[in-house]
Amino acid sequence: MTDTLNGKGLALIPRTDVKQTLKDFKSDQEVRWCPGCGDYAILAAVQSFLPELGLKRENIVFVSGIGCSSRFPYYLNTYGFHSIHGRAPAIATGLAASRPDLSVWVITGDGDALSIGGNHLIHALRRNVNLNILLFNNRIYGLTKGQYSPTSEIGKITKSTPMGSLDKPFNPISLALGAEAGFVARTIDSDRKHLQGVLRQAAEHRGASLVEIYQNCNIFNDGAFDTLKDPGTRDEITVRLEHGQPIVFGTGDNERAVRLSPTGGVEVVRRAEVSDGEILVHDAHNPDPSLAFALSRLDEPAFEHVPIGVFRSIDRPSYDQLLNEQVQTATADKGTGSLADLLHGGDTWTIR
Amino acid sequence: MTKQVQQLDRVIIRFAGDSGDGMQLTGDRFTAETAQFGNDLSTLPNFPAEIRAPAGTLPGVSSFQLHFADHDILTPGDAPNVLVAMNPAALKANLGDLPKGADIIANTDEFTKRNLAKVGYDGNPLEDDSLAEWRLHAVPLTSLTVKALEGYDISKKDAERAKNMFALGLLSWLYHRPTEGTIQFLEAKFAKKPEIAKANIAAFQAGWNYGETTESFSVSYEIKPATLRPGTYRNISGNQALAYGLIAASVQSKLPLFLGSYPITPASDILHELSKHKRFGVRTFQAEDEIAGVGAALGAAFGGSLGVTTTSGPGIALKAETVGLAVTTELPLIIVDVQRAGPSTGMPTKTEQTDLLMAMYGRNGESPVPVLAAATPSDCFTMAIEAARIALKYRTPVMLLSDGYLANGSEPWRIPDIDELPDISVLFTTEPNGADGTTYLPYLRDPETLARPWAVPGTAGLEHRIGGIEKADGTGNISYDPDNHDKMVRLRQAKIDGIDVPDLVVDDPDGDARVLVLGWGSTYGPIAAAARRVRASGHKVAQAHLRHLNPLPANTGEVLRSYDKVLLPEINLGQLAMLLRARYLVDVISYNRVRGLPFKAAELAAVIQDVIESD
Numbered sequence: 030m031t032d033t034l035n036g037k038g039l040a041l042i043p044r045t046d047v048k049q050t051l052k053d054f055k056s057d058q059e060v061r062w063c064p065g066c067g068d069y070a071i072l073a074a075v076q077s078f079l080p081e082l083g084l085k086r087e088n089i090v091f092v093s094g095i096g097c098s099s100r101f102p103y104y105l106n107t108y109g110f111h112s113i114h115g116r117a118p119a120i121a122t123g124l125a126a127s128r129p130d131l132s133v134w135v136i137t138g139d140g141d142a143l144s145i146g147g148n149h150l151i152h153a154l155r156r157n158v159n160l161n162i163l164l165f166n167n168r169i170y171g172l173t174k175g176q177y178s179p180t181s182e183i184g185k186i187t188k189s190t191p192m193g194s195l196d197k198p199f200n201p202i203s204l205a206l207g208a209e210a211g212f213v214a215r216t217i218d219s220d221r222k223h224l225q226g227v228l229r230q231a232a233e234h235r236g237a238s239l240v241e242i243y244q245n246c247n248i249f250n251d252g253a254f255d256t257l258k259d260p261g262t263r264d265e266i267t268v269r270l271e272h273g274q275p276i277v278f279g280t281g282d283n284e285r286a287v288r289l290s291p292t293g294g295v296e297v298v299r300r301a302e303v304s305d306g307e308i309l310v311h312d313a314h315n316p317d318p319s320l321a322f323a324l325s326r327l328d329e330p331a332f333e334h335v336p337i338g339v340f341r342s343i344d345r346p347s348y349d350q351l352l353n354e355q356v357q358t359a360t361a362d363k364g365t366g367s368l369a370d371l372l373h374g375g376d377t378w379t380i381r
Numbered sequence: 382m383t384k385q386v387q388q389l390d391r392v393i394i395r396f397a398g399d400s401g402d403g404m405q406l407t408g409d410r411f412t413a414e415t416a417q418f419g420n421d422l423s424t425l426p427n428f429p430a431e432i433r434a435p436a437g438t439l440p441g442v443s444s445f446q447l448h449f450a451d452h453d454i455l456t457p458g459d460a461p462n463v464l465v466a467m468n469p470a471a472l473k474a475n476l477g478d479l480p481k482g483a484d485i486i487a488n489t490d491e492f493t494k495r496n497l498a499k500v501g502y503d504g505n506p507l508e509d510d511s512l513a514e515w516r517l518h519a520v521p522l523t524s525l526t527v528k529a530l531e532g533y534d535i536s537k538k539d540a541e542r543a544k545n546m547f548a549l550g551l552l553s554w555l556y557h558r559p560t561e562g563t564i565q566f567l568e569a570k571f572a573k574k575p576e577i578a579k580a581n582i583a584a585f586q587a588g589w590n591y592g593e594t595t596e597s598f599s600v601s602y603e604i605k606p607a608t609l610r611p612g613t614y615r616n617i618s619g620n621q622a623l624a625y626g627l628i629a630a631s632v633q634s635k636l637p638l639f640l641g642s643y644p645i646t647p648a649s650d651i652l653h654e655l656s657k658h659k660r661f662g663v664r665t666f667q668a669e670d671e672i673a674g675v676g677a678a679l680g681a682a683f684g685g686s687l688g689v690t691t692t693s694g695p696g697i698a699l700k701a702e703t704v705g706l707a708v709t710t711e712l713p714l715i716i717v718d719v720q721r722a723g724p725s726t727g728m729p730t731k732t733e734q735t736d737l738l739m740a741m742y743g744r745n746g747e748s749p750v751p752v753l754a755a756a757t758p759s760d761c762f763t764m765a766i767e768a769a770r771i772a773l774k775y776r777t778p779v780m781l782l783s784d785g786y787l788a789n790g791s792e793p794w795r796i797p798d799i800d801e802l803p804d805i806s807v808l809f810t811t812e813p814n815g816a817d818g819t820t821y822l823p824y825l826r827d828p829e830t831l832a833r834p835w836a837v838p839g840t841a842g843l844e845h846r847i848g849g850i851e852k853a854d855g856t857g858n859i860s861y862d863p864d865n866h867d868k869m870v871r872l873r874q875a876k877i878d879g880i881d882v883p884d885l886v887v888d889d890p891d892g893d894a895r896v897l898v899l900g901w902g903s904t905y906g907p908i909a910a911a912a913r914r915v916r917a918s919g920h921k922v923a924q925a926h927l928r929h930l931n932p933l934p935a936n937t938g939e940v941l942r943s944y945d946k947v948l949l950p951e952i953n954l955g956q957l958a959m960l961l962r963a964r965y966l967v968d969v970i971s972y973n974r975v976r977g978l979p980f981k982a983a984e985l986a987a988v989i990q991d992v993i994e995s996d
Contacts, residue, residue, distance in 0.1 A: 113702050122673070
């Protein structure tokens with residue numbers, strides 16, 4: 030059985046003793062998002078969090094697809110690859126599988142990851158490639174100027190859907206859990222402390238980590254997550270998931286709790302109506318993803334209670350580990366390959 | 382009874398049967414015996430795309446043709462001298478290719494009323510006079526096999542399945558093939574089922590003995606070993622040679638090989654072969670689709686691996702956008718296209734040369750890519766190393782074209798000394814290259830090759846970003862400057878145009894031919910064989926073959942212009958002809974057939990003859 034590296038997920042990546050600061054991770058390129066874009070907050074959070082990891086900067090790579098968020102790598106002074114629409118997980122898979130000494134981050138959006146690149150995303154997750162995938166979800170197409178996205182709510186009026194969009198959106202967390210990703214979390218652009226806490230856990234998890242970040246597009250879908258940010262509503266709808274803690278949220282008389290429902294899922298009830306023992310205690314390490322999936326459905330249908338935090342964090346060998354083990358096993362069994370022996374293998378004959 | 386032994390200089394055998402009859406295996410074994418014996422040889426497997434088409438039907442017929450000789454030969458042969466027909470469908474499907482007077486060995490057990498009706502025979506051709514113009518050997522292969530295996534503890538079905546080994550034994554007797562290799566092969570193949578191994582060996586020996594004793598075969602044949610260039614040889618198919626070439630390129634470049642691939646006929650065998658060789662540090666990744674296959678290969682190349690993706694035409698269509706990304710990020714990448722009949726799904730197991738223009742131009746924007754094409758199965762080895770050499774030296778994606786004919790066909794290959802292989806090692810950039818001594822300019826070019834530096838992640842101080850957006854010359858930063866774009870478009874083109882490519886070599890024994898027959902890719906064998914025939918009949922023809930299609934050899938125009946006529950046979954509707962006409966304004970004469978099959982030497986000899994004789 031292959032040992033996993035969970036909890037010490039950065040063990041194979043060279044560390045530095047030199048103290049790093051936010052400045053070390055800023056590139057010399059001018060940042061060109063719209064003023065007020067949620068991407069600025071995420072960039073600042075990432076730049077200020079990376080020094081904490083203590084990794085050699087040259088061993089960090091950011092790979093992105095196409096979209097507003099995918100400009101991200103240009104603004105970080107690490108190695109970076111701004112690729113093509115939807116393909117970042119595939120390109121990053123080749124990089125991570127061949128270079129276990131790298132911390133590889135994929136920056137993607139709801140259109141990039143879930144529409145054109147949906148196939149690559151689910152396969153990277155199921156394979157458990159050693160990637161940290163940050164999915165900036167603003168529920169709209171920004172760079173193409175305002176068409177509905179695969180996470181837009183039904184009935185969305187946009188340039189391409191003047192009578193309202195028809196298709197049911199993906200819930201990225203449900204999708205990732207359906208693909209049995211080992212690490213699945215959600216956070217919000219405006220909550221830097223929570224965002225950085227989740228990023229840290231994602232970085233330390235060896236294997237595929239998917240972090241959905243609710244991100245505001247103030248031009249084409251402004252205020253999509255305002256109820257999670259507005260002090261008046263925030264605490265009433267945000268369900269903060271913490272491993273080992275009972276799942277409760279809301280304030281005062283409106284305090285609520287999550288418990289198992291008779292139909293096999295989970296349900297929200299008034300805190301006062303349940304005993305402590307009935308309240309579901311969040312277990313992010315449960316090998317069975319069913320409960321995490323049920324929790325991911327809590328925001329359905331009306332965004333009334335929205336879980337954030339780490340839904341799932343389980344330990345299994347990453348793809349690069351398994352691939353490199355096969356190389357090592359093959360070499361250990363028969364020694365490093367000899368080209369002459371290979372070419373002379375099989376039936377040969379000699380003409381003098 | 383003493384049997385007569387006759388000397389022949391060459392023979393073409395075609396084994397044909399149901400796709401479940403084991404004809405490819407039988408052909409492979411006969412080939413191995415023949416290679417062991419020292420004949421020169423060339424093979425052509427031909428099988429349906431369906432794994433098991435309905436038994437006994439025409440679409441289900443699978444065949445394997447082998448040409449072997451006491452001299453060097455160039456093709457699997459135009460028409461068989463011997464057809465082994467395991468059932469009525471195999472007879473019907475192949476009789477049209479069989480010249481009058483050829484031998485037919487037919488398995489009478491399968492010529493039942495039902496099987497005959499299935500393929501539209503009213504009567505039994507083995508019993509009426511319809512085959513009178515051929516030499517028919519009616520042999521109950523199945524029942525003879527079952528009878529020979531009576532003492533073995535195997536099912537009747539397993540006994541019947543050994544009939545291909547009986548046929549192989551009979552043919553091995555007929556052509557004096559060595560048998561030890563097949564016996565060892567069967568012992569190894571069925572090592573876990575010793576009774577099956579013994580039964581198959583017994584069937585093989587029974588077939589041999591049947592030839593020795595039956596009156597149906599009064600003559601056996603000897604074909605002396607060929608005199609080939611001294612060296613150690615093995616038989617090799619194009620796909621295997623290509624896989625070995627990629628491993629050799631990895632060894633010679635000192636870079637780990639990373640293959641990202643999605644299964645597709647007829648390229649999958651390269652993936653299968655490479656996945657066996659992890660001891661060489663080879664990492665094979667079976668991707669979720671064609672796009673991910675090339676994407677992962679490009680990602681690995683960014684990380685310092687020798688990135689490769691293998692596919693066939695439909696896959697190239699899907700990979701185009703990523704190849705464009707490799708063009709603009711100027712990373713080394715090898716894209717192998719084992720061409721098959723198109724468009725769309727086309728005929729997956731049949732061969733064609735119809736992807737040339739897609740390889741050249743099938744991307745958005747000005748997106749130049751070097752294009753190479755292997756000429757023979759064993760040439761796939763050489764050209765895989767050449768593709769890697771160009772990719773690494775010039776930091777560019779390279780298209781390497783093979784096709785179904787090369788992929789599955791085989792020929793003896795003189796195994797090269799490792800010392801003969803080129804050193805294609807590369808140096809990663811590890812130090813800043815800017816004038817100030819501290820900055821790294823990812824698009825500062827080598828003045829000679831115009832290649833950009835290659836600094837891989839993990840190299841301190843050289844952190845940089847690349848991507849699909851246009852880059853400023855030198856710094857690689859995003860640039861929308863009009864003049865910079867024009868400059869970058871021209872620089873990328875100039876880099877590819879300047880690749881060092883060997884001159885085109887012309888074979889013109891007398892030096893005064895007025896007609897040149899030109900080819901590219903897998904038509905080499907049939908064209909060269911046709912040129913020999915034309916010369917043997919007293920005419921003069923020069924021959925040249927292109928393996929570098931982009932850029933073309935520097936002397937190409939000069940060569941084309943120095944002949945009165947240039948004939949270009951292609952298994953497409955004139956794709957290279959169009960390029961040559963556009964580039965050199967030479968009135969190339971095209972000869973095109975797109976039947977999913979290689980050209981025949983006789984067919985091309987007649988075409989060359991026509992061109993020589995016409996004014």
